[in-house]
Amino acid sequence: AMWPALLHSMALRLGYAHPLGTTSIHPRLFVGPCPAHHSVFARALRPPSHPVLPRSSQMRPDGFGARRSARATMCAQPADTPERKVDKISPRLITSRLTKAESLSAILDVYKRHGSSFNEINVATAWSRLGKARATGRERLDFFRTEEHTLLQLLQHTDRTIYRLDARGIANACYGLAKFGFAPASTTLRLLSAAAMPRIAEFEPQGLANIAWAF
Numbered sequence: 352a353m354w355p356a357l358l359h360s361m362a363l364r365l366g367y368a369h370p371l372g373t374t375s376i377h378p379r380l381f382v383g384p385c386p387a388h389h390s391v392f393a394r395a396l397r398p399p400s401h402p403v404l405p406r407s408s409q410m411r412p413d414g415f416g417a418r419r420s421a422r423a424t425m426c427a428q429p430a431d432t433p434e435r436k437v438d439k440i441s442p443r444l445i446t447s448r449l450t451k452a453e454s455l456s457a458i459l460d461v462y463k464r465h466g467s468s469f470n471e472i473n474v475a476t477a478w479s480r481l482g483k484a485r486a487t488g489r490e491r492l493d494f495f496r497t498e499e500h501t502l503l504q505l506l507q508h509t510d511r512t513i514y515r516l517d518a519r520g521i522a523n524a525c526y527g528l529a530k531f532g533f534a535p536a537s538t539t540l541r542l543l544s545a546a547a548m549p550r551i552a553e554f555e556p557q558g559l560a561n562i563a564w565a566f
């Protein structure tokens with residue numbers, strides 16, 4: 352019964368006490384005599400390279416009342432899905448809601464709620480609406496900082512659907528992205544330009560003008 356207390360006392364004397372004030376060293380690690388320079392104790396009592404979470408937080412949710420770990424909580428949301436609860440609706444209704452949304456937050460909120468139902472037309476419409484939304488330069492910068500994660504998700508969604516866009520969708524997406532001014536969108540703009548080149552004969556004059564303005 353005195354062994355844990357004695358072990359902790361020795362760890363404190365040698366300066367190898369655990370950051371949380373406890374040691375989790377099994378007595379079997381101490382085999383044989385201890386040299387004067389305490390090399391055995393130094394190896395045995397070396398603190399772990401990462402903080403040790405309490406046992407209750409390391410347990411996975413398995414129906415027995417265990418808590419979720421901090422890492423599991425952070426990784427609960429996939430990287431390519433919007434953060435909020437997603438409702439699946441028709442792409443035509445999504446286009447209607449994007450068209451009616453006026454502010455930057457309202458437009459992006461449509462993607463947060465219905466991102467899994469977005470098709471290529473919805474993606475192009477979203478960037479077109481974001482580019483046309485009224486906002487000052489300072490408001491846009493604040494929006495970029497607060498909504499960066501969702502905007503990057505929308506960019507990834509755009510990259511996956513570029514090959515399905517028609518000429519009008521490519522032109523609208525290019526114009527909206529360029530006017531919106533989100534710096535990470537430069538890669539997506541290059542992909543859009545590459546998709547436009549083989550189909551240049553399909554563009555209307557206004558679409559060509561939008562692409563030329565974007566670049």
